[in-house]
Amino acid sequence: xxxxxxxxxxxxxxxxxxxxxxxxxxxxxxxxxxxxxxxxxxxxxxxxxxxxxxxxxxxxxxxxxxxxxxxxxxxxxxxxxxxxxxxxxxxxxxxxxxxxxxxxxxxxxxxxxxxxxxxxxxxxxxxxxxxxxxxxxxxxxxxxxxxxxxxxxxxxxxxxxxxxxxxxxxxxxxxxxxxxxxxxxxxxxxxxxxxxxxxxxxxxxxxxxxxxxxxxxxxxxxxxxxxxxxxxxxxxxxxxxxxxxxxxxxxxxxxxxxxxxxxxxxxxxxxxxxxxxxxxxxxxxxxxxxxxxxxxxxxxxxxxxxxxxxxxxxxxxxxxxxxxxxxxxxxxxxxxxxx
Numbered sequence: 001x002x003x004x005x006x007x008x009x010x011x012x013x014x015x016x017x018x019x020x021x022x023x024x025x026x027x028x029x030x031x032x033x034x035x036x037x038x039x040x041x042x043x044x045x046x047x048x049x050x051x052x053x054x055x056x057x058x059x060x061x062x063x064x065x066x067x068x069x070x071x072x073x074x075x076x077x078x079x080x081x082x083x084x085x086x087x088x089x090x091x092x093x094x095x096x097x098x099x100x101x102x103x104x105x106x107x108x109x110x111x112x113x114x115x116x117x118x119x120x121x122x123x124x125x126x127x128x129x130x131x132x133x134x135x136x137x138x139x140x141x142x143x144x145x146x147x148x149x150x151x152x153x154x155x156x157x158x159x160x161x162x163x164x165x166x167x168x169x170x171x172x173x174x175x176x177x178x179x180x181x182x183x184x185x186x187x188x189x190x191x192x193x194x195x196x197x198x199x200x201x202x203x204x205x206x207x208x209x210x211x212x213x214x215x216x217x218x219x220x221x222x223x224x225x226x227x228x229x230x231x232x233x234x235x236x237x238x239x240x241x242x243x244x245x246x247x248x249x250x251x252x253x254x255x256x257x258x259x260x261x262x263x264x265x266x267x268x269x270x271x272x273x274x275x276x277x278x279x280x281x282x283x284x285x286x287x288x289x290x291x292x293x294x295x296x297x298x299x300x301x302x303x304x305x306x307x308x309x310x311x312x313x314x315x316x317x318x319x320x321x322x323x324x325x326x327x328x329x330x331x332x333x334x335x336x337x338x339x
Contacts, residue, residue: 001059001062002057002058002073002103004057004106005056005058006046006056007042007045007056008042010042015041016038017070019037020070020071021071021072021074021089021090022074024092025090025091025092028092029126029127029129030319034256035253036252039250039254040251041225041252043223043225044226044250044252045076047220047223048078049213049216049217049220050216052079052080053078054076054078054079055076055077055110056076057074057076058071059071059072059103060072072093072099073088073089073091073100073103074089074090074103075088075089075103076107077107077111079111079114082117083116083118083325084107084328085120085122087122088107095128100132101335104335108331108335109332111328112328117327117328118326118328119325119326120141120326121323121324122321123323123324124319124322125319130322133324134324137326137331137334138331139324139325139326140322140323141323141324142300142322143320144299144300144301144321145298145299145307145317145318145319145320146296146298147298147307147310147316147317148294148296148297148318149282149294149295149297149313149315150294150314151282151286151293153314154282154314156283158312160279162275162276162278162313163279163283164276166271166275167270169271170233170268170271170276171234172231172234172276173231174229174230174281175231176229176230176284176288177227177228178228178230179232181215183241185211186239186240187214188208188209188211188214189241190242190243190244190265191207191209191244191261191263192210193266193267194263194265194266207261225250225252226251227248227249227251228247229246229284229285229288231277231278231281233268233277241265242264242273243262243263243265243268243274243277244261244262244263245259245263245277245281246259247259247281247285247295248260249285249292254289256295256296257285259296259298262277262306274305274306274309275309275313282295282313295315298321
C-alpha cells in the first residue's frame with residue numbers, strides 16, 4: 001500500500017523502518033558507504049528552506065494480520081523554485097515489482113497538480129536507478145564525479161604545507177557552525193561572484209547568494225541535524241571574502257562529511273587560496289570531529305583546477321553522479337497513459 005506520509009507526525013517505529021530500508025539500499029548499491037543512523041532522521045526528512053515544500057509517500061509491505069507492515073519504499077518531491085526534485089528508494093527485495101513506478105507516479109502527479117512543469121532527480125552511476133529513469137524518458141543533463149578522502153591516508157605534513165601556501169595579503173579563518181553575522185554579507189558577495197558560471201547543473205541543490213537566504217540555509221542545516229563548518233580566506237586590505245569552503249557533518253552519517261561549495265572569487269585566483277582553505281578545513285575537522293573517517297565531494301568533470309586540488313589532498317574518484325530532468329506532463333503520460 002502506498003500512502004502519503006508526514007515524517008513530522010510519523011510514529012517512531014516508521015522512522016526506524018524507513019532507516020532499515022534506506023540502509024538495505026545503501027548496502028546493495030553503495031556497499032562502501034557508511035550506513036545511516038537515526039540521528040535527526042525525522043528532522044532531515046521534514047525541515048525545508050522558507051518557500052520550499054516537501055511532500056512524501058511511503059509503501060508498506062502487506063501483512064497477514066491486517067496490521068501495518070514494515071516500510072519498503074519511500075518517495076518525496078521537494079518543490080523549489082520552478083522545479084520539483086524527486087528522491088525515491090525501494091527495498092532491494094521488492095525491486096522489479098513495479099513499486100518504484102507506482103510511487104514515482106504519485107510524486108509526478110502531485111508535481112503536476114501543483115503547477116510545476118519540470119522535474120529532476122539525482123542518480124548514482126552504476127545502480128539500477130539509471131536504467132529505471134532512462135526507460136521513462138528522463139534526460140541526463142549533468143554529470144559529476146564523487147571523490148572520497150579517507151582521513152587515515154592523509155599525508156598531514158604535505159597538507160600542512162598546502163595550508164601555509166597562501167599568498168601574502170590574505171588570512172584564513174575557521175568558523176564552526178557557520179560564519180558570524182558580520183561576515184554574512186561578504187560571504188554572499190563571494191558566492192554571487194561565481195553565480196554566472198553556467199555549467200549545465202539543474203540546480204537540484206541550489207546555493208544561496210543573498211545574506212538572508214544564507215542565514216536561512218544555515219538554520220535549515222542545523223534544524224536537519226547537519227553541522228556546517230566554514231573556512232574563509234579574507235583579503236586583509238579590503239576585508240572581502242576572497243574564498244570559502246564549506247563542509248557539513250550530518251548526524252545521519254557522522255563518520256562521513258559532505259563537502260559543499262568551494263569558491264575562489266575570480267579577482268583573487270592564483271594565490272593558492274583553494275589549496276590553503278581546503279587544507280585548513282581538514283586540520284580543523286580532525287580536531288573538531290574525532291569520529292570522522294572520510295570526506296566526500298562532488299565536482300563537474302570539466303572542473304580541472306578543483307579536481308587537481310582534490311587529488312593533491314588525497315581524494316580518490318569513486319562514482320559518477322548524474323542529474324536527470326523530465327517534462328512533467330510528458331512524464332505523467334508515460335507513467336499513466338490514460339492521463
